[in-house]
């Protein structure tokens with residue numbers, strides 16, 4: 001497990017490292033409201049050299065950036081809805097899939113199905129600082 005404590009202006013180092021070492025697969029982002037899940041997603045998209053605007057996909061199941069990054073937020077509808085809408089099939093598309101509010105259940109299903117999974121917990125330390133705990137399942 002890797003651990004980083006980063007201020008907002010230091011996240012780019014982490015997102016550059018993520019895209020270099022985990023170019024495709026599923027990233028599960030965990031952490032409370034306003035922990036910084038969408039902020040990390042924005043940095044990852046920028047680290048890939050894409051200039052797409054990243055917004056929280058609160059009311060859509062999926063947002064796609066330049067056919068390379070697929071962004072999901074399952075806070076509202078939950079994991080059952082996500083699966084029942086056939087989203088596990090979507091996760092097989094080439095590219096990087098980033099799931100805000102993924103949980104243990106999703107992680108287990110994905111790992112058991114043979115997906116490469118990067119799990120990132122984001123914990124608020126103070127207003128400008130977050131702890132990032134990162135574990136890779138391959």
Ligand SMILES: Nc1ncnc2c1ncn2[C@@H]1O[C@H](COP(=O)(O)OP(=O)(O)OP(=O)(O)O)[C@@H](O)[C@H]1O
Nearest residue numbers: 006007008033034035036037038039127128129130
């Ligand atoms: N080190 C940091 N890392 C990430 N975000 C930070 C950091 N420091 C401050 N912030 C601020 O915290 C907020 C994080 O909001 P963000 O929308 O990324 O959270 P979220 O986890 O996606 O929330 P939600 O659960 O509502 O989707 C932003 O306003 C961001 O500027």
Ligand SMILES: [Mg+2]
Nearest residue numbers: 037038056100
């Ligand atoms: Mg968000």
